Amino acid sequence: MNETVRTSLFVAGAVLSLIAAQVTSRGVTKPPAEFSQVGTPFYPDFVDADAAKSLQVVNYNPETASLRIFGVEQGSDGVWRIPSRNNYPVDGKERLGKTATSIIGIKKEALAGPRKSQHIEFGVLDPLSESVSDYQGVGNRVTLKDGKDGKVLADLIIGKEVKGRSGFFYVRNPSEDQTYIAKVSIDVSTKFADWIEPDLLKLDGSKLRYINIEKHSVEFGQDGGGSLAGKESNQLTRTSATDKWKLDGLDDATEEVNEDEVRKLVQALDDLKIVGVRPKNEKLKKRLQDDQGLALDDRTRREMEEIGFFFVRMPDRKGMAMISQEGDLAAVTEQGVAYELHFGSVFSGTEEEVEAGFINKGEEKSDANGKEAENKEKNDEADAKTDARKIKSRYLFAQAQFDPSALGPKPEAPVRPEAPAEAAAANEDTPADAAAAENVGEKPDPKKAYEEALAKYDIDLKKYEADVKAYEEKVKTGEKLVKDLNRRFADWYYVISGDSFENLRQGRKTLVKPKSTPENAAGQSSPAGNVDAQDAPDSQDASAN
Incomplete structure (x- = not known):
């Protein structure tokens, strides 16, 4: 092999070695960046x-x-x-x-x-x-x-x-x-x-002692005037949680309280849930937070009338009265908390609209990501699909007051006994007294009787002082509960579900049933019958302008 051929072979070998090395190095490729991240957190810096x-x-x-x-x-x-x-x-x-x-x-x-x-x-x-x-x-x-x-x-x-x-x-x-x-x-x-505290009233149903339902509906005529239709009032009372509810005006001979419906009513109060909120205007908020009552300026009047709360001047011309679209309910607990619930207009909308009102979805989406909303065709499609899924709910205006009468009678101080006069104690018995003493075998001792009465007085006084302290503590607790509730109620109009509204705004038709008798149990007809007060002809009218 000559030198030229040998040199050529060495060069070819070197080239092949170089190519082989390159091929080998390319075979051990680095994985793509997305593979290298497997096993790591999405946000490693987020640890707190x-x-x-x-x-x-x-x-x-x-x-x-x-x-x-x-x-x-x-x-x-x-x-x-x-x-x-x-x-x-x-x-x-x-x-x-x-x-x-x-x-x-x-x-x-x-x-x-x-x-x-x-x-x-x-x-x-x-x-x-x-x-x-x-x-x-x-x-x-x-x-x-x-x-x-x-x-x-x-x-x-x-x-x-x-x-x-x-x-x-x-x-x-x-x-x-x-x-x-x-x-x-x-x-x-x-x-x-x-995300919220949905229990609106924070009420324990077992503590309820009084419920009054003022049922009516405001109807407007073509002239813009309003009147009350289906007006009736139903008062339920009980003295303790174990007592049965009593209904005023009940015919005991033929009627009895429908306990199942009253149970629904009490449960609806106990478990009344917020499903939506609407803010009150700042002036009204401030007045209610300061316990100053409603401020009937033009803005507040318009705001409240839009959701079903109207105002009329009292006959004495000294004040205004609020009339709710669908009546009112008062409920008082043994703690002295008197709830006032006023039912306004019906509100129908999607779940989201019930929660916050009619929100402009385009604006909301634009705020969320800085982009424009979907086109009109897409929004129209969404509207068509949601129309059939409207949820019916009801506006509610809530307030609370403290009612000390619900706490029971205020403790009364015992009367200290008067000491017997010495002269009277020293006098001899009259014949009648002597005869009485002879019959009982002993002579009355005014001093001893006084000491016994005084000992009893001391016991009664200590009990009275303890009762007063307990009563004052109840007053303090009740007043704080009312204050806390009104601070919560002050800023908002609430929205409750349609089912809650129906369970709360009951009338005689549901609260009363025919009295059970042996004949009824055997399937025979009863002389008793329900009376639907909404059908009564003596409905009272009131202006709601």
Whole structure:
């Protein structure tokens, strides 16, 4: 082999070695960045749940073809509120803490897919994206921010559950295309009632002693004047929780209280839930907070008449009386708390509209992500789907007063006995007294009788002092309960469900039933019959202008 051939072979070998080395190095490729993140948290810097000062949840309701945007946030005053629900205060702060904690623990368990085209398949389309056309494949977006500069602590779109893997979902960061599989155990409710104290009255039904239902309806004529139709009044009383309720005006010979319906009434008061709120104007709020009563300025009058509360001047021309669209209910507890519930107009709307009123969805969505709302065609489609799902509810104006008479009679001080006169004690018995003393075998001793009466007085005095202290404590407790309730009631008109309204606004037709007799039990007819007071011809009219 000559030198030229040998040199050529060495060069060829070197080239082949170099190519082999390059091929080998290319075989050990670095994994894509999305694979390298598997096993890491979505937001590794978010480690303190208390840092979260606002939460927003956005989901899509396929039944109504609409977005539901719900959030809570802490204001500068430290109070947590729901911005999209008229800034109503939140009682569910612990729920936010649990949500934040559960998001901290979410890790990227596996890569589901790196491409944007897979988002519909995984159900992780951004519900706030203006590129979404029919909301098919959208997920639930959960965003947590701090309270300093609105910095995002976590922002995730949670999609469909992975088939065959309970508790695992497709999850995506809205700013990234890749979708991961993650174990998710977040219970983020967008229901208004889950974030507030829904028990409006904080009333214990066993403590109720008096209920008065003033039932009527305001009807307006073509001239704009109003009158009361179906007017009736029903008063129920009992002296203790174990006593049966008594109804005034009951014909004991033929009628009895319908205990099942009264039980519904008491339960409705005990468990009366808020389903929506509307704010009162600032002037009215201030007056009610200061216990100054209603301020009947033009704005307040218009505001209240729009939801079914009207005012008429009293016959003496010295004041105004409020007339509610659908009557009133007064309920008094043994604690001296007298609740006044006034029923206004009916309100029909979607669940979201019942909670906060008619919200402009376009404005709400624009506020949420800085983008314009969906086009008119899409909104019309949503309206068509929701019209059939309107929820009927009722406006409620609530107040409370303290009624000391409900506490029972005030303790009366015992009378100290008078000491017998010495002269009288020293006098001899009269013949009649002597005869009496001879009959009983001993002479009456005024001094001893006085000492016994005095000892009894001392015992009665101590009991009286203890009773007075207990009574004063009841007064103090009752007054505080009323004050706390009115502070809560002052800022809001409430909305209650249609079912709650029907259970509260009962009349004689439901509260009374024919008295049970042996003949009734045997299936024979009873001479008793129900009287529907709404059909009575003596309904009273009142102006409601």
